[in-house]
Amino acid sequence: MRESPVPADDDFEFSIVPETDQSFENALATARAGDRLAVDDGIELITTGTDTDGIDPVRKEQVLEAADRRRAAVVGDDVTFVANLNNNVTTACNTGCLFCNFKDSAHRFEADSDADHAGFTKTPAESRTAVEDALEMGIYEVTSVSGLHPGFALNDEHHEILAGYDDPATQVDYKPPTVYDTDPGTYLDQMRAMSVGDVHLHSVTPEEAAHARRGTEWSYESVYRALRAAGLDSAPGTAAEILVEEVRDVICPGKIGSDEWVAAMEGAIAAGLDVTATMMYGHVENAAHRIHHLKTVRDLQDRTGGITEFVPLSFVHQNTPLYERGVVSGGASDAEDELVIAVSRLFLDNVENLQSSWVKFGDAKALKLLNCGANDLMGTILSEEITTRAGGDHGEFRSFADYMEMIGAIGRPAVERSTDYRTRRRIDPDDPPYGPELGPRADGTPMLGGRAAVSRDVASADD
Numbered sequence: 001m002r003e004s005p006v007p008a009d010d011d012f013e014f015s016i017v018p019e020t021d022q023s024f025e026n027a028l029a030t031a032r033a034g035d036r037l038a039v040d041d042g043i044e045l046i047t048t049g050t051d052t053d054g055i056d057p058v059r060k061e062q063v064l065e066a067a068d069r070r071r072a073a074v075v076g077d078d079v080t081f082v083a084n085l086n087n088n089v090t091t092a093c094n095t096g097c098l099f100c101n102f103k104d105s106a107h108r109f110e111a112d113s114d115a116d117h118a119g120f121t122k123t124p125a126e127s128r129t130a131v132e133d134a135l136e137m138g139i140y141e142v143t144s145v146s147g148l149h150p151g152f153a154l155n156d157e158h159h160e161i162l163a164g165y166d167d168p169a170t171q172v173d174y175k176p177p178t179v180y181d182t183d184p185g186t187y188l189d190q191m192r193a194m195s196v197g198d199v200h201l202h203s204v205t206p207e208e209a210a211h212a213r214r215g216t217e218w219s220y221e222s223v224y225r226a227l228r229a230a231g232l233d234s235a236p237g238t239a240a241e242i243l244v245e246e247v248r249d250v251i252c253p254g255k256i257g258s259d260e261w262v263a264a265m266e267g268a269i270a271a272g273l274d275v276t277a278t279m280m281y282g283h284v285e286n287a288a289h290r291i292h293h294l295k296t297v298r299d300l301q302d303r304t305g306g307i308t309e310f311v312p313l314s315f316v317h318q319n320t321p322l323y324e325r326g327v328v329s330g331g332a333s334d335a336e337d338e339l340v341i342a343v344s345r346l347f348l349d350n351v352e353n354l355q356s357s358w359v360k361f362g363d364a365k366a367l368k369l370l371n372c373g374a375n376d377l378m379g380t381i382l383s384e385e386i387t388t389r390a391g392g393d394h395g396e397f398r399s400f401a402d403y404m405e406m407i408g409a410i411g412r413p414a415v416e417r418s419t420d421y422r423t424r425r426r427i428d429p430d431d432p433p434y435g436p437e438l439g440p441r442a443d444g445t446p447m448l449g450g451r452a453a454v455s456r457d458v459a460s461a462d463d
């Protein structure tokens, strides 16, 4: 009996479709042998064979087992995670991606606007306070991903260039910060503010980098070099969604294209930064698009070697325009999630670390995916709200005690890691409290007590 249909794309006439000249058996044999998979192999594995419709449960288990073995061979049994803070600067954004419930139209943030919104913009001083507080609680990494606020520019020179356009709002999505109720400062101001002590600052996605150079001829490398000099340590490879134009045209027509995403990543790596890569799937794309995306990431890694981890992000459909307008009726099935993780492990033979995101998958499935090829369980994701409440029980957060309980439940060793995976600390389950210990001000004291509630509603933004 077959489990659930491969994602429906009946409503879209895509030119890339899951059809191959390969067989499932051949593709599985290639995977088991550890040989590099071709695109057709990947399509066969992720569909459990294009010879029939739907996902075959027996074949699926064969793929998952091959991926789990590969994971064990490549990175062993350790399950890693990082102590981190999410400090997003602003939710103001005019890009209008149809999968996003994170942003608010920027005009609502203007000082003379009467429009209600639940969003926020932080000043550099507010960002610094959030990081300072979290550092005292032991975090190692600050992750910061924001909307494309029209008043945001790389630096003062960038403000001058943007203001020099005849119609800046229309031509380069720019309005001076004085128009808004809160001035986010410049990208460089925010980097300097959040780069406190030896904390690792993980920020500025390709989409944000494009915003930080809009209206100029600056190269991505030069922009990332300036950001690095201001304190940036690595760049998140979000905003990737599906790196195929016919899919981006449907879900995020206002966003940079695939080539631009790749160029930004190459610029970041050339500037000396580590990067991650992501894929957001489970919306309108089909199985072939997913494999083409993986091929783009694998090619980028072949050229650069700069990708430290790959992060598949299962589309959270609630409260998104894609769902509310009836373009999609839901997200990926459990079987699809498992196969995406497994085939990512098998196809990306040049990326060591594969993340299972508890924010996107929920705890139970996130743990299951650690047996399908994943080896990393994300981070504590201390939020600023939690930080300021110091012991509050709302927002997104996983304590080290939570992590020990979760990872212990699947019988694997828990390992605190640095963002770049170069520093690791295996945690003794018989010796609480468990940490964190790697953060620049961590002394082993638990960050917060108790298990915090998780809001998955905030998880749809990919920027």
Ligand code: SF4
Pocket (backbone or CB within 6 Å): 093, 094, 095, 096, 097, 100, 101, 102, 103, 146, 147, 148, 207, 461, 462, 463
């Ligand atoms: S995904 Fe990013 S760029 Fe797109 S609307 Fe949301 S915040 Fe803006």
